[in-house]
Amino acid sequence: MANFAANLSMMYTEHAFLDRFAAAARDGFAAVEYLFPYVAPAGDLAVLLRDHGLKQVLFNAPPGDWDAGERGIASLPGREDEFRRAFAIALEYALVLDCPRIHVMAGLLPAGADAAEHARRRAVYVANLAWAAEQAATVRRDVLMEPINTRDIPGYFINRQDEAHAICLETGAANLKVQMDLYHCQIVEGDITAKLRALLPTGRVAHLQIAGVPARNEPDEGDLNYPWLFRELDRLGYDGWIGCEYRPRADTSEGLGWLRALRAEGIAR
Numbered sequence: 673m674a675n676f677a678a679n680l681s682m683m684y685t686e687h688a689f690l691d692r693f694a695a696a697a698r699d700g701f702a703a704v705e706y707l708f709p710y711v712a713p714a715g716d717l718a719v720l721l722r723d724h725g726l727k728q729v730l731f732n733a734p735p736g737d738w739d740a741g742e743r744g745i746a747s748l749p750g751r752e753d754e755f756r757r758a759f760a761i762a763l764e765y766a767l768v769l770d771c772p773r774i775h776v777m778a779g780l781l782p783a784g785a786d787a788a789e790h791a792r793r794r795a796v797y798v799a800n801l802a803w804a805a806e807q808a809a810t811v812r813r814d815v816l817m818e819p820i821n822t823r824d825i826p827g828y829f830i831n832r833q834d835e836a837h838a839i840c841l842e843t844g845a846a847n848l849k850v851q852m853d854l855y856h857c858q859i860v861e862g863d864i865t866a867k868l869r870a871l872l873p874t875g876r877v878a879h880l881q882i883a884g885v886p887a888r889n890e891p892d893e894g895d896l897n898y899p900w901l902f903r904e905l906d907r908l909g910y911d912g913w914i915g916c917e918y919r920p921r922a923d924t925s926e927g928l929g930w931l932r933a934l935r936a937e938g939i940a941r
Contacts, residue, residue, distance in 0.1 A: 674902045674940040676931065677703035677729050679881075679917040684924045690720065697724035699925055702941070705730035705915045708738075710761070714768035721769065728771040729913045730816070730851070730879055733804075734758035735777045744777025746804075747797035747829045759804050766813050773879060775816040775851055776804055778829035793829065798839055805845035814878050818851035821859040824888075831860050833867060840876050849878035853917065858885045858896055865904055872908045880910070883918035890918055892930035902939050 678684070678701040684692035689711060696704055702725070709717055709731050721728055736742030736751070736758075745751045745758070762774050778797055781790065805815045817836050820828045830836060836850045852871065858864055871877050884894040891898040905914075920927045934940035 673938070674905065674934065675703070675911070675913050676701065676940060677705045677727075677913045677915045679915050680704050680706040681708075682917055682919050685920075686923060690716075693720040693724050693726060695925070697726055699928055699931075700935075701726070703727040703729045703913055705913075705917075707732050708734070709765050709769065710734065714765045717765075718768050718770075728769040730773045730775060730915060731762075731765070731769075731771060732775045732777055733762035736779070742779065743825050743828060744779040746776050746800045747779045747781075747793040749792060749796050752796065752800060755800050756803065759807065763807060763811065763813065766808075767811060771813075773814045773816050773849075773851075774804075774808065775818055776801060778817065780825070780827040781829050783827065797829065798842060801839065801848055802843040802845060805843060805848040809845070809847050812847075814847045814849050815845075816849055816851040816878055818853060819856060819860065820853070821856045823859060824856070831856075833857060833861065833871060837871065837874065837876055849876050851879045851881065852877045853881040853883075854896065854901070855881065855883035855885055855888060855917070864896065864901065868901070868904060868908060868910075872905075872910055877910075877912075879913060879915065880905075881915040881917040883916075888919050889921045890927050890930050891916075898930075899934065899937070899939060902934065906939075 678696040680692040684695045687695050704726050736745040745755050766774055808815050819830050819832050819836050822828055822831055840848050854864055882891045884891050885896055
């Protein structure tokens with residue numbers, strides 16, 4: 673049975689961020705994720721989680737200068753010390769929020785970068801991920817990487833599932849895993865069912881995310897038959913969280929008809 677986490681960066685934006693926890697709980701969500709927790713002290717967020725009976729299941733490490741267009745620094749040469757300081761902050765938040773997973777954003781590949789530059793940045797990325805995984809292992813946390821389509825984030829460094837899984841194997845870190853967003857995967861690769869059947873049994877997929885394709889709205893329209901995919905996840909034995917990282921077409925709660933239908937059919941909790 674599918675377990676959904678509300679993504680508070682994209683959902684419930686009709687409320688102030690700190691009010692979104694209560695809104696998600698009212699709609700029956702048991703867990704939340706979001707991009708960045710650093711707008712509030714970790715202790716304040718922990719109180720919100722406790723008061724509303726919510727689990728924190730995922731957030732991102734600091735991504736560099738987001739407002740200036742940066743989308744992570746893990747693959748950027750010369751920023752290794754900054755990456756380590758940022759990840760240390762993320763790990764502190766993960767401990768206070770009792771969050772088991774931290775997503776590390778890779779960053780952007782410059783336009784026109786040649787194969788040698790790509791290889792140089794990949795080496796930085798792998799080294800930073802290996803270091804982060806080692807730090808996180810001491811407190812039993814997972815580090816996640818996410819392949820992201822280059823339509824939404826042009827130039828994003830990692831785009832395909834096989835790229836991410838290869839890095840997991842290369843580092844050998846048991847707690848370095850993949851955040852598989854079915855929206856991104858469909859845009860870049862397609863063949864979602866075959867991908868799930870091949871990759872979930874490896875144990876390297878630690879978190880799933882969903883959105884309608886191509887508009888990134890509720891998962892009740894577009895290219896993917898999500899009810900069928902959720903049944904397939906059950907058949908494959910996936911019992912992890914599924915993050916609802918989509919932009920509601922209008923009011924978030926009113927747009928949850930897809931979730932109410934899944935609950936009525938016994939597909940979702």
